[in-house]
Amino acid sequence: MQFKSPLTQIESFPLTTDPTSDEIEIDSEAVETSAKAQMGSINDSNCFGQRSNSLTQQKLEELHHTLLAHRHERQLVVLQDFPDPDALSSAWTYQLIAQQYDIKCDIIYAGALSHQENIALVKLTGLPAQRWTLQSLKGKDLSSYQGFVLVDNQGTTSGLVPILQQAAVPLLVVVDHHNLQGNIKSEFVDIRPSVRATATIFTQYLQAGLLTLDSSISQHVKCATALMHGLRSDTDRLMQAQEEDFMAAAYLSRFSDTQLLNAVLQATRSKRVMDVIERSLKNRIVQNNFSIAGVGYLRYDDRDAIPQAADFLVTEENVHTAVVYGIVHDEDEEFEVVIGSLRTSKLTLDPDEFIKEAFGQDSSGRFFGGGRLSAGGFEIPMGFLSGSNENSAYAKMKWDVFDSQIKQKLLRLVNPRDNPIQSE
Numbered sequence: 001m002q003f004k005s006p007l008t009q010i011e012s013f014p015l016t017t018d019p020t021s022d023e024i025e026i027d028s029e030a031v032e033t034s035a036k037a038q039m040g041s042i043n044d045s046n047c048f049g050q051r052s053n054s055l056t057q058q059k060l061e062e063l064h065h066t067l068l069a070h071r072h073e074r075q076l077v078v079l080q081d082f083p084d085p086d087a088l089s090s091a092w093t094y095q096l097i098a099q100q101y102d103i104k105c106d107i108i109y110a111g112a113l114s115h116q117e118n119i120a121l122v123k124l125t126g127l128p129a130q131r132w133t134l135q136s137l138k139g140k141d142l143s144s145y146q147g148f149v150l151v152d153n154q155g156t157t158s159g160l161v162p163i164l165q166q167a168a169v170p171l172l173v174v175v176d177h178h179n180l181q182g183n184i185k186s187e188f189v190d191i192r193p194s195v196r197a198t199a200t201i202f203t204q205y206l207q208a209g210l211l212t213l214d215s216s217i218s219q220h221v222k223c224a225t226a227l228m229h230g231l232r233s234d235t236d237r238l239m240q241a242q243e244e245d246f247m248a249a250a251y252l253s254r255f256s257d258t259q260l261l262n263a264v265l266q267a268t269r270s271k272r273v274m275d276v277i278e279r280s281l282k283n284r285i286v287q288n289n290f291s292i293a294g295v296g297y298l299r300y301d302d303r304d305a306i307p308q309a310a311d312f313l314v315t316e317e318n319v320h321t322a323v324v325y326g327i328v329h330d331e332d333e334e335f336e337v338v339i340g341s342l343r344t345s346k347l348t349l350d351p352d353e354f355i356k357e358a359f360g361q362d363s364s365g366r367f368f369g370g371g372r373l374s375a376g377g378f379e380i381p382m383g384f385l386s387g388s389n390e391n392s393a394y395a396k397m398k399w400d401v402f403d404s405q406i407k408q409k410l411l412r413l414v415n416p417r418d419n420p421i422q423s424e
Helices: 028-044 054-069 085-099 116-125 134-138 160-166 198-208 218-234 243-252 258-265 271-283 305-313 351-359 392-414
Strands: 074-078 104-109 129-131 147-151 171-176 188-191 285-287 290-299 321-330 335-344 369-372 375-381
Touching: 054 171, 054 188, 054 198, 074 085, 074 160, 085 104, 085 116, 085 129, 085 147, 085 171, 085 198, 085 218, 116 218, 116 258, 134 160, 147 160, 171 198, 198 218, 198 243, 218 243, 218 258, 271 290, 271 305, 285 392, 290 305, 290 392, 305 321, 305 335, 321 392, 335 351, 335 392, 351 369, 351 375, 351 392
Parallel strands: 074 104, 074 147, 104 129, 147 171, 171 188, 290 321
Antiparallel strands: 285 290, 321 335, 335 375, 369 375
């Protein structure tokens, strides 16, 4: 079946939904000439409704030409170690768009899907994301990949990126809605902190014709449903959505499956998640409307219990900001990392600035965390102090040190006149 996207019609060969189709020679000069004509018609159209603007049109054209330049190639779409619905759905959309240019993509992440809704999203839609552990990636032959793509992140939250860089795999595309995390060197960059969700950006790509959704194609319906979930989750159920987010949601509603989305949203919390929420309630301290809770040690697979606990604590009366953190242990990789999540309802608090000021950056200039409107997170590697938790006394002492240090850094901003560590 031939795709109906006006952008794909510039190609002189038919593309099917089968990503394993053979490569076909094309006339590059004819393609570029036709591309300019097609892009002109697209830019003159009212694809984005009344929110059409020069930046979106510019990024659309840049991405189109970047994809043209890399047709017939193979790419890796790299997500943050613990991808959320926004990242998962956006990566899938990129994969489907790339197929229009005969680009084959593998969607990968290094961490885990532990949030019940993320697990349900992947299982119920068949979303093609794969876990590549750091150890397994080191043993893979990466020579078959001509580049990698970052979606809903800028490389600072993925342990896979340094390995890809060491293997000299070039960064080709970055699409994100978080604040700029550093100097990005990529062929194409579309970073829009003013947009509430990366899913909104990719929906605009769809609206513009990079891929024409067809409600008779099951894969398109499921991807549109995933995008709706990603947009909904990153805009707090659309309560923080802006006009372009609502317009994207309106477009997706024509293709998404409401029953499928309800099934994803109705996934229940596990007992272990409830235990972490209970721990956060027991351990929290509240100062100046900030609720701060350390939840101790967690299994790697339970990592997403931390943001869920933060979501719960921020609903308490007289609390506008909640921070929950714990030490996450990965037995497979034999390393530990401090992971934390921030949730806030205070409009004047910038999670990105708050986390960066609280925890700073490592020796290479990489920030330990960041955020977006109403939410943020941080990850602090424990390095030499990882492991050795068989000795319960040592494990408790290690937790007490990290717990005190994190509280001190947070309370320095929450209550700068107080000394958070009181001597006995």
